[in-house]
Amino acid sequence: MFALSxxxxxxxxxxxxxxxxxxxxxxxxxxxxxxxxxxxxxxLRRAGTFRGAGWVALDPAGALVLGLLAVLFGVCSFYTxxxxxHRQERSNRVFxxxxxxxxxxxxxxxxxxxLALLWVALEATTLAAAPLIYFNRNRRSxxxxxxxxxxxxxxxxxxLLGSFFLAYACLHGxxxxxxxxxDLLAHAPRLSKPWLHGAFxxxxxxxxxxxxxxxxxxxKPDAYGEAPGVVGALLAGGMTSLAFLAVFRAFQVCAAxxxxxxxxxxxxxxxxxxxxxxxxxxxxxxDIKRLLAYSSVEHMGVLALGLGIGGAATAxxxxxxxxxxxxxxxxxxxxxxxxxxYGAKTTDEVAGAARRLPLSGWLFLLGLLAATGSxxxxxxxxxxxxxxxxxxxxxxxxxxxxxxxxLVVFTGMGATVLAVVQGPPSPAARSTAYRDGLLTGAPLLxxxxxxxxxxxxxxxxxxxxxxxxxxxxxxAG
Amino acid sequence: MxxxxxxxxVAIVLLNFFVLGTSRLRAxxxxxxxxxxxxxxxxxxxxxxxxxxxxxxxxxxxxxxxIVIPAMLMRALRTAQIKxxxxxxxxFAPSLVLGALGMAAALALSQQLPLLPGQRSGLVVPASLxxxxxxxxxxxxxxxxxxxxxxxxxxxxxxxxxxxxxxxxMPFLLEIAALLDLFVAIFVMGIxxxxxxxxxxxxxxxxxxxxxx
Numbered sequence: 001m002f003a004l005s006x007x008x009x010x011x012x013x014x015x016x017x018x019x020x021x022x023x024x025x026x027x028x029x030x031x032x033x034x035x036x037x038x039x040x041x042x043x044l045r046r047a048g049t050f051r052g053a054g055w056v057a058l059d060p061a062g063a064l065v066l067g068l069l070a071v072l073f074g075v076c077s078f079y080t081x082x083x084x085x086h087r088q089e090r091s092n093r094v095f096x097x098x099x100x101x102x103x104x105x106x107x108x109x110x111x112x113x114x115l116a117l118l119w120v121a122l123e124a125t126t127l128a129a130a131p132l133i134y135f136n137r138n139r140r141s142x143x144x145x146x147x148x149x150x151x152x153x154x155x156x157x158x159x160l161l162g163s164f165f166l167a168y169a170c171l172h173g174x175x176x177x178x179x180x181x182x183d184l185l186a187h188a189p190r191l192s193k194p195w196l197h198g199a200f201x202x203x204x205x206x207x208x209x210x211x212x213x214x215x216x217x218x219x220k221p222d223a224y225g226e227a228p229g230v231v232g233a234l235l236a237g238g239m240t241s242l243a244f245l246a247v248f249r250a251f252q253v254c255a256a257x258x259x260x261x262x263x264x265x266x267x268x269x270x271x272x273x274x275x276x277x278x279x280x281x282x283x284x285x286x287d288i289k290r291l292l293a294y295s296s297v298e299h300m301g302v303l304a305l306g307l308g309i310g311g312a313a314t315a316x317x318x319x320x321x322x323x324x325x326x327x328x329x330x331x332x333x334x335x336x337x338x339x340x341x342y343g344a345k346t347t348d349e350v351a352g353a354a355r356r357l358p359l360s361g362w363l364f365l366l367g368l369l370a371a372t373g374s375x376x377x378x379x380x381x382x383x384x385x386x387x388x389x390x391x392x393x394x395x396x397x398x399x400x401x402x403x404x405x406x407l408v409v410f411t412g413m414g415a416t417v418l419a420v421v422q423g424p425p426s427p428a429a430r431s432t433a434y435r436d437g438l439l440t441g442a443p444l445l446x447x448x449x450x451x452x453x454x455x456x457x458x459x460x461x462x463x464x465x466x467x468x469x470x471x472x473x474x475x476a477g
Numbered sequence: 478m479x480x481x482x483x484x485x486x487v488a489i490v491l492l493n494f495f496v497l498g499t500s501r502l503r504a505x506x507x508x509x510x511x512x513x514x515x516x517x518x519x520x521x522x523x524x525x526x527x528x529x530x531x532x533x534x535x536x537x538x539x540x541x542x543x544i545v546i547p548a549m550l551m552r553a554l555r556t557a558q559i560k561x562x563x564x565x566x567x568x569f570a571p572s573l574v575l576g577a578l579g580m581a582a583a584l585a586l587s588q589q590l591p592l593l594p595g596q597r598s599g600l601v602v603p604a605s606l607x608x609x610x611x612x613x614x615x616x617x618x619x620x621x622x623x624x625x626x627x628x629x630x631x632x633x634x635x636x637x638x639x640x641x642x643x644x645x646x647m648p649f650l651l652e653i654a655a656l657l658d659l660f661v662a663i664f665v666m667g668i669x670x671x672x673x674x675x676x677x678x679x680x681x682x683x684x685x686x687x688x689x690x
Contacts, residue, residue, distance in 0.1 A: 127665050134669070142672055143688055149669060150625055153662050154616065154632060161609065161636045167643050172593055177643060194590050222688040 001043050002056050005066075005107045008035050013100035017093060025096050026084045032100055033070075033077035036107075040070035044461075055180070056111040060468035064318060065245050066110035067465075071450070072237045072325050073103050075443045079333055080230050082439025086340060094131050102128045102234065109242045115163050115179040115249065119156070122246055125239060126152045126210065132234075133227040144219075144226035151219040155209025159246070162202030166253065169195035181249060188256035196254065200263050203250035204270070210243035213270050213304055214277035217297045221281075224293035225345075229336015232289060236296040236332060237325030244303050244321060248473075251307055255473045260310070267308030268398065274301025275405035282412030286346040288335050291416050292328065295371055298409050299324040305402065306386045307473075309393055315470035316385030322462070323378035323454060327371040330447035333440075334364035338420065341434040347416055352425035359436040361421050363444050368417040370451045372410040378454030482522045485515050486600040489638065490580065493611040496631060497572040502623070506550045509630050512608075513542025516637050520644050534644075537656055538637070546630065546663055553623060553670055567618035575618075579610030601641055608635030622673055626666050633659055 012032040019025045043058065044067050058066065080099065084092045105125045112118035126149075134145040163179055170177040170184070172192035178184065184191075209216040224232045254263040278298035285291045299320070306317025337360035338353050339345045353361035370377035373384075383406065390399035492512045496505050517539035521531060565572060583606035590602060612632025616625055 123662075127661055130665055130669070134672075137672075139676055140688060142669065142676055146622065146669055146673065147688075149662075149666055150616070150629065153629060153666075154613075157629070157632055157636055158609075161639060164636065164639050164643060171643070172591065192591065198590060225688065 001039070002111055005036065005039055005043065005111070006104050008032065008039065009100045009104035009107070013097045013104065016096040016100055019093075022088060022092060023085075025092060026081045028096060029077035029080050029099060030074075032103065033074040036103060037070045037074045040066055044465075055114040055117050056108075057113045058111060059113075059472060060465050061245060061248055061318070061472055062110045062112075064321070064465050064469050065241050066107060068241060068322055068325055069103070069106050069110065069238050072234065072329055073106075075329060075446050076230050076233055076333070078439055079233075079336075079443040082437055082443075083228060083230055083336065083340075085439065086434065090135075090137075095135055098128050098131045099234075102132070102238075106238060106242055109245065113181050115166065115181060115184070118246055118249065119160055119163055122159075122207070122210065122242060123153075123156045125242060126156060129231070129235060129239060132231040133223050135228055135231070136226065141226040144222035148219040148223040151216075152210055155206045155216060157206070158202050158209070159206025162199045162204075162206055162250070165195050165199035165202060166191075168192075169199055181252070184253045185256045188253055189258060191253075191257050193257075193259070196257055196259060197262060200250055200254050200259075201266070204247060204263075204266060207243050207246040207250070208270060208304075211240050211247060211300045211303075212243075212293075212297050213300050214274040214297055217274070217277070217300075220297060221290040221293040224296065224332075225287055225290045229289070229332045229334075229339060232292065232335070233329045233332035236292065236328040240296065240300055241321055241325055244300070247304070248307065252473055260473070264308045264310060267304045271301045271303070271305030271308055272398070272401055272405070274298065274304065275402070275409070277301075279405050279408035279412065282409050282416070285412065285416055286348060288338065288345050288347075288350070288416065288420060289332075291413060292331050292335060295331070295409065295413060296324075296328060298405070299328070299371075301405075302383065302386065302402075305398070306389075309386065309390050309395065309398065310474065311389050311393055313386045313389035313393070314474055315466045316382050316389060318466045318469045319385065319454075319458075320379065320382035323382050323451065324371075326447055326451040326454070327367060327377070327379055330363060330367040330444060330451060331371055333444050333447065334360045334367055337434070337436060337440055337444075338364065341432055343432050347419045349426060350420050351423045352421075354421045356425045357436055359441050359444065363448055365417060365421045366448060367451075368413055370448075370455075372413055373406055374410075376452065376455045378451045380455055381458070482519070483600055485519060485522065486604045489515055489634075490604055490607060493580075493608055493631070494573060494576055496627070497576045497611060497614065498569050500569065502554065502621075503551070505624070505627055506547050506554070509627050509634070510543050510547035512631070512634050513546070514539050516634055517542060519638070519641055541656055541660060542630075542634070545660075549663065549667055550623060550626065553667060553674075556671075556674075565618055566620050572614060572618060575614050576607075576611050579614065580607045583607035583610060601638065605635050605638040605641075608632075608638060611635070622670055626663065626670070629666075630663070 009032050012028050016025055016028050044063055102125055105121050105128055108121040109118060112121055130145055130149050133148055134141050167177040167179055169191040172195055173190040175187050175190055212220040224236060251263050254260060275298050278294045281294045282291055302320055303317050306313040306320060337357060338350060341357050342350045344350055353364065370379055373379045387399050387402055390402060489512055492508050496508050499505055517535055520534055583603045586606055587602040592599060609632055612628050612635055615628030615631055619625060
């Protein structure tokens with residue numbers, strides 16, 4: 001099962017390089033996504049039997065991310081076919097191959113039970129995503145790709161140093177050094193404390209860079225701003241989830257070593273700082289894709305905060321991981337359509353999207369409500385759970401600033417999104433032939449349906465998975 | 478052996494300062510390459526191992542860091558016809574001061590981190606952290622994209638140096654994987670570098686400033 005989940009997308013990536021037709025090649029994506037979805041569903045159904053002791057095995061947190069990615073990629077793959085249909089002037093050979101390679105590597109990250117394997121796989125997803133950001137091949141996309149590569153490579157390099165520190169913490173604690181998560185968790189209390197602390201800081205900074213926690217988020221607005229919308233959806237919903245999983249692994253080791261309090265302090269600080277930084281930059285943000293990037297910075301802050309608060313907030317953070325991916329998927333695909341229809345993405349030129357593109361326009365507005373935590377959508381549930389857990393944990397200041405930053409982001413994002421959606425279509429906008437079609441419209445509805453569903457009803461299997469994932473650090477019961 | 482090991486560690490630190498202080502780009506590339514070669518050879522001295530297995534550990538990094546990557550960068554330098562000076566955003570003297578501060582910080586930080594009694598040299602951790610910090614200084618204070626790549630390489634060298642403490646204990650699979658990643662990262666960066674120079678006719682990151690708040 002494991003091998004299939006890695007090799008199937010990878011094989012199709014190879015095939016994508018070989019297919020000569022620019023028109024038919026993108027259909028490999030839904031094919032791979034469907035196969036991956038079926039396979040993942042089978043794996044998750046029998047998740048309990050896949051917990052081995054080897055380098056790869058699936059624990060509840062990994063299973064959650066694996067399932068999440070399968071859904072995200074599944075919906076995005078159909079959209080991509082539609083999107084690339086509008087971009088026939090450009091070869092999509094590398095683009096399709098890299099998307100499929102990204103899926104394969106992302107699955108590997110979810111399966112990794114060894115921190116070195118996790119590191120290699122995560123670094124490889126960074127590299128596989130670079131050509132995706134560079135798809136438009138203009139000056140701005142070069143700049144974005146360069147910043148992304150450099151900042152993320154440096155981050156991931158620090159994470160490697162952190163992994164080394166962790167191995168040395170074993171050695172210094174009198175253990176055989178190992179980066180196997182099972183070994184680390186089993187012997188965690190004997191790890192050398194100073195080295196463990198150093199390791200956690202480096203891992204948090206390193207993988208936090210890839211998550212896009214402020215002040216390590218500098219690559220994010222540029223990369224999300226210049227990449228095609230669907231790539232933004234996959235990065236903001238998928239890659240950040242993988243990076244969060246890596247941070248969670250580091251936290252797991254700390255928690256098992258009895259150093260959870262040390263780690264929590266840092267997660268809280270970074271989380272609140274990210275939300276505050278996002279708040280500063282969303283206000284008067286005219287570029288819709290950059291706006292979404294800052295919203296992603298905010299949501300990553302929420303995830304760190306949830307882990308930092310602990311207790312019920314941990315399950316809340318995992319639920320928010322799912323909600324964030326779905327809401328970001330919806331928003332980025334809408335933004336992609338709007339960008340395509342107007343040939344522009346700033347409020348200077350884009351207005352009246354609700355009239356010109358009824359589906360994308362309205363869903364963009366509803367997606368905004370969802371992403372900022374308004375009921376009845378999914379993120380409301382997870383944000384509410386985290387806020388309530390903060391109060392119950394006796395941290396009124398944390399809960400208060402959490403609420404305040406949410407409000408600031410809501411206002412800031414609301415102003416920009418309303419300017420885009422409302423009013424008459426602006427005369428300054430160029431007229432393009434783009435209208436919402438089946439392939440670029442239906443995926444939006446699917447994301448919208450899912451994000452609404454999670455606000456109204458949490459499917460029991462998902463609830464189980466969330467509870468089990470949280471128990472990995474909170475102890476049973 | 479131990480004296481030689483310490484000597485080489487000192488050489489690595491001196492190369493850090495050379496990289497920070499010199500204005501000639503070719504010299505910087507050579508210095509970073511030399512640092513890579515020294516790093517590659519260190520495991521032999523640290524563990525006194527010899528034979529085919531040791532060669533397997535030593536050869537890939539030496540070839541990659543000493544020959545392949547410097548050659549790639551030199552080629553980029555030629556084809557993009559980059560001016561052969563470094564053009565710092567921050568002057569050379571302040572960079573050197575920053576480097577010295579970094580060294581002091583690394584020494585102070587490594588005091589906090591206890592070493593196993595059996596480790597051969599107490600200099601490995603401070604030298605490694607100092608090299609990482611110098612990499613950061615290069616990354617943040619130099620204008621040209623190619624110098625940023627060099628900064629990234631120095632940073633990687635620092636991390637690689639830390640791996641020396643683990644070389645006996647960890648499977649060298651880890652090392653190979655890390656090298657492979659480094660190679661791919663540099664390769665991808667090289668491609669982008671090429672595109673930057675084609676698009677902007679040189680590789681000064683000052684051109685890369687359309688995107689900002």
